[in-house]
Amino acid sequence: MDEIDQEDGVVARLADHIAKDTPERPYALLPKTQRLEDGWFVMTYGHLANAANVLCEWLDQQLGEDSSEEPSTVAYIGPTDFRYVLLVFACIKTNRAVSISDLLHSSTISIVTH
Numbered sequence: 001m002d003e004i005d006q007e008d009g010v011v012a013r014l015a016d017h018i019a020k021d022t023p024e025r026p027y028a029l030l031p032k033t034q035r036l037e038d039g040w041f042v043m044t045y046g047h048l049a050n051a052a053n054v055l056c057e058w059l060d061q062q063l064g065e066d067s068s069e070e071p072s073t074v075a076y077i078g079p080t081d082f083r084y085v086l087l088v089f090a091c092i093k094t095n096r097a098v099s100i101s102d103l104l105h106s107s108t109i110s111i112v113t114h
Helices: 011-021 045-063 082-093
Strands: 026-031 040-044 072-076 096-101 109-112
Touching: 011 045, 011 082, 026 045, 040 045, 045 072, 045 082, 072 082, 082 096
Parallel strands: 072 096
Antiparallel strands: 026 040, 096 109
16 A cells, blocks of 8 residues: 555545555445344445545535635534445545534534544
8 A cells, every 4th residue: 555645644535545545445334224134235445435525526516615724514413324424524525524413412512624
């Protein structure tokens, strides 16, 4: 694997780097359905990078490209499943922050920035 510059050490950039070198490398196991006995889907780094890039394009289409130095903030209220990971990666790549509300503790809000 090629070296990554210190400035480019963000997790989303690292995932892209791994996807470029070894796209079939497993990233996560996701249940195919809500019934675990139905089996698992192997999410590869290639899948992760492609899904995050599609979400980046969607964010830019819906919100416009963000070229400012201060990132704009996208709110996320929902389950902390794989959609959450994709949104964080896409926001990092498009210079956005994510405001995350914890549904179990409704007074808790986190801001994720790059």
